[in-house]
Amino acid sequence: MVRPADPDTRSAVRRVVQLLDALAADDAELSIRDLAERTGIPRSSVHRFVGELVATGLAERGPAGVRLGTKLFEYGAAAPTSRTLRDAAAPFLHTLYELTSLTVNLAVRDGASILYLDKIAARRTRVPHSRPGGRGAVHATALGKVLLAFSGTAPTDLAFADRGLPALTEHTITSAARLSAELAAVRRAGVAYDVEESHQGLFCVAAPIRDPAGAAVAAVSVTGATALTQAERYSTTVMATARAIEHELTRRRRRRHPRPATRS
Known part of the structure; x- marks a missing residue:
């Protein structure tokens, strides 16, 4: 039997998708502050989620902020x-x-x-x-x-x-x-x-x-x-x-x- 997703888990997934959408909408690197302002997600949460995205290769840190990671290109190409x-x-x-x-x-x-x-x-x-x-x-x-x-x-x-x-x-x-x-x-x-x-x-x-x-x-x-x-x-x-x-x-x-x- 498949258990329904926890509401907190669904909320976290939606927030991650919001962050990825914000990064995908801009060629430039975005700071934690930029991401918080564009998504409405609290800065502390943005900081935590970005850390996870970077750790999994879905995002990368650059000189001016964060950008999409090459892992997403692999998924898209597949x-x-x-x-x-x-x-x-x-x-x-x-x-x-x-x-x-x-x-x-x-x-x-x-x-x-x-x-x-x-x-x-x-x-x-x-x-x-x-x-x-x-x-x-x-x-x-x-x-x-x-x-x-x-x-x-x-x-x-x-x-x-x-x-x-x-x-x-x-x-x-x-x-x-x-x-x-x-x-x-x-x-x-x-x-x-x-x-x-x-x-x-x-x-x-x-x-x-x-x-x-x-x-x-x-x-x-x-x-x-x-x-x-x-x-x-x-x-x-x-x-x-x-x-x-x-x-x-x-x-x-x-x-x-x-x-x-x-x-x-």
Whole structure:
């Protein structure tokens, strides 16, 4: 018989997750004071939990504070879904980078945000808001919009609807009605654009990677510094990359689960 978890244990686990979330949200090292302010956890508790995280390799101490540990990278890399997607997509992401010389991203949706699984950074343009393991706003990114458009979920049903659609720049869509119209256009075109909606001075073009039923399981994009008219030039190449990854995922799926031979 499995005994229910002790309430104190559940509370401790939640606090540890809060601390890890705070560290994951910032590239910089955070002090005990920073972590306490961001999570609302008492400093004494933060100090104790951080000690345990460092001891287990889930966090590391640096010159200015604490950062995520490499142990978490091992766990993330071992996750079956992300590993399968990254492995299948990798050669096509590199080809896309070679063809465009732009930053290439692979992402999946996680509720009200997107989770970046992989990134090939361009030398010419700095794209600071995307990194493997990082997150972006689902309503303000081309990756997020294309994942929403092909998920079959209406904007009003989404988790972030209660909190509204926060503006990241002056170009961010903040109205559910406008987002709904945008998603309809994305479904017609098969591609989504983000022109300075998530970050000033940058554009993004994204296409869905779909399963056999047509639902988006991930999305691929290129990001650079240019206008919409220039961004549209890359849409065909990004969509072709998404289709290639779909075919590779299908091929791998069939190899793992071959159809039984039929008797003649």
